[in-house]
Amino acid sequence: METISRTKIADLFKNKPFGTQVNVKGWVRTRRGNKQVGFIALNDGSTIKNMQIVIDLQKFDEELLKPITTGACINVNGLLVESQGKGQDAEIQAEEIEIYGTADPLTYPLQKKGHSMEFLREIAHLRPRTNTFGAVFRMRHHMAMAIHTFFHERGFYYFHTPIITASDCEGAGQMFQVTTMNLYDLKKDENGSIIYDNDFFGKQASLTVSGQLEAELAAMAMGAVYTFGPTFRAENSNTPRHLAEFWMIEPEVAFIEIAENMQLAEDFIKYCVRWALDNCKDDLQFLNDMFDKGLIERLQSVLKDEFVRLSYTEGVKILEDAVAKGHKFEFPIYWGADLASEHERYLVEEYFKRPVILTDYPKEIKSFYMKQNDDGKTVRAMDVLFPKIGEIIGGSQREENYDKLYTRAKEMGVPEKDIWWYLDTRRFGTAPHSGFGLGFERLLLFVTGMTNIRDVIPFPRTPKNAEF
Numbered sequence: 014m015e016t017i018s019r020t021k022i023a024d025l026f027k028n029k030p031f032g033t034q035v036n037v038k039g040w041v042r043t044r045r046g047n048k049q050v051g052f053i054a055l056n057d058g059s060t061i062k063n064m065q066i067v068i069d070l071q072k073f074d075e076e077l078l079k080p081i082t083t084g085a086c087i088n089v090n091g092l093l094v095e096s097q098g099k100g101q102d103a104e105i106q107a108e109e110i111e112i113y114g115t116a117d118p119l120t121y122p123l124q125k126k127g128h129s130m131e132f133l134r135e136i137a138h139l140r141p142r143t144n145t146f147g148a149v150f151r152m153r154h155h156m157a158m159a160i161h162t163f164f165h166e167r168g169f170y171y172f173h174t175p176i177i178t179a180s181d182c183e184g185a186g187q188m189f190q191v192t193t194m195n196l197y198d199l200k201k202d203e204n205g206s207i208i209y210d211n212d213f214f215g216k217q218a219s220l221t222v223s224g225q226l227e228a229e230l231a232a233m234a235m236g237a238v239y240t241f242g243p244t245f246r247a248e249n250s251n252t253p254r255h256l257a258e259f260w261m262i263e264p265e266v267a268f269i270e271i272a273e274n275m276q277l278a279e280d281f282i283k284y285c286v287r288w289a290l291d292n293c294k295d296d297l298q299f300l301n302d303m304f305d306k307g308l309i310e311r312l313q314s315v316l317k318d319e320f321v322r323l324s325y326t327e328g329v330k331i332l333e334d335a336v337a338k339g340h341k342f343e344f345p346i347y348w349g350a351d352l353a354s355e356h357e358r359y360l361v362e363e364y365f366k367r368p369v370i371l372t373d374y375p376k377e378i379k380s381f382y383m384k385q386n387d388d389g390k391t392v393r394a395m396d397v398l399f400p401k402i403g404e405i406i407g408g409s410q411r412e413e414n415y416d417k418l419y420t421r422a423k424e425m426g427v428p429e430k431d432i433w434w435y436l437d438t439r440r441f442g443t444a445p446h447s448g449f450g451l452g453f454e455r456l457l458l459f460v461t462g463m464t465n466i467r468d469v470i471p472f473p474r475t476p477k478n479a480e481f
């Protein structure tokens with residue numbers, strides 16, 4: 014074949030250099046045609062749009078064309094022309110075709126017909142080749158860019174916190190252990206407790222549930238930082254909103270209190286949503302048309318409205334009133350209860366009809382590090398609740414007072430030997446500070462309109478599932 018440098022299909026649709034010889038490489042989505050002319054819909058991942066390859070069958074050997082079936086990978090030289098057919102505005106008249114790899118129609122699982130999302134999860138190694146997952150994973154990339162740009166523009170530093178840790182930030186005991194010990198021959202002391210002295214780290218270590226504690230150390234030196242990395246939770250919740258391995262973004266800022274923290278969260282999410290509307294038009298349109306007719310409208314509506322700010326106590330009143338008027342919830346609601354996703358969604362979707370930031374939760378249901386209010390009952394927590402998702406962000410103002418923090422950690426059973434370094438920030442130059450964590454996949458659920466969190470991460474990790 015003649016050597017022509019490759020152009021991505023997205024660039025050909027954008028720049029439309031009609032009348033020039035171009036080279037494209039990609040995977041065959043469909044092939045159809047008649048005796049005179051063949052049509053291949055070719056996709057190279059750069060855009061949801063396929064490039065139509067037109068083959069004059071008089072110019073090509075039939076035997077060469079036969080193996081070009083759905084899923085095959087080909088290399089094409091040809092002339093880019095304006096398309097006569099409807100549905101696309103450019104096409105390539107093929108002059109040379111090379112087959113890189115065939116895909117046997119009898120065994121290649123992604124044939125033309127629509128597949129269920131459940132089936133596609135079983136072939137997660139191939140699902141990026143579908144329109145849907147191409148769109149979702151391109152949007153995943155764009156949202157990561159939005160996040161870095163947002164913080165960089167505002168002078169935040171991207172700070173890398175460890176993945177292996179010996180402290181449980183959320184204190185919820187949902188950690189995956191990391192060990193090199195021989196599990197068939199564990200050494201135990203006289204009380205039956207495992208002796209970790211000879212383990213790799215010389216103590217019990219786990220995968221992190223959050224980078225917050227380390228991010229706080231950085232905020233107390235660099236002013237404003239954020240983390241963006243994988244976090245792990247061994248919670249046995251098989252729901253459409255929980256993963257055992259998910260990505261979290263955690264900004265942490267010195268000298269701001271809860272009100273500014275809420276504003277930061279609102280500005281941040283809106284920035285990401287606007288970025289999706291501005292940079293992912295084709296993919297969003299596809300997802301809107303195929304899955305969720307209200308998607309683009311919902312994204313636009315979130316930008317329009319100010320998020321509601323409401324205390325937990327007021328929120329519980331609204332929910333209790335709803336129950337009194339006959340609304341049925343699966344889980345009981347009373348002051349002190351942790352809100353279930355149905356409660357959160359009632360407030361957002363039915364009562365206020367826009368995102369809600371709920372604050373000042375009972376201290377019993379929140380973590381040890383949150384700043385205590387003067388009422389002795391609540392802490393300066395803030396959860397951002399979103400339509401269709403429920404909790405998308407969890408955050409708080411942090412307790413900066415050493416004695417209060419020390420006492421609360423003790424009460425909640427967080428061992429001092431695990432967090433002595435964290436407590437030190439309150440001994441040396443403490444300051445008011447706040448932060449929050451955004452679940453990256455929950456944001457992606459919102460911007461893509463997907464309904465199961467397993468479908469917005471390439472290789473989901475959930476109970477009983479770590480394939481690929």
Ligand code: 4AD
Pocket residue numbers: 182183222223224225246248254255256257259261263264404405406407408409448449450451452453454455
């Ligand atoms: O509310 P969480 O547990 O808060 C923290 O981890 C704090 N350390 C954050 C901080 O203040 N820096 O988790 C934060 C967010 C949730 O609001 C949710 O979006 C997401 O992380 N999240 C999960 N996403 C997917 N699967 C799970 N199992 C998740 N658990 C939490």
Ligand code: MG
Pocket residue numbers: 404406407
């Ligand atoms: Mg939370």
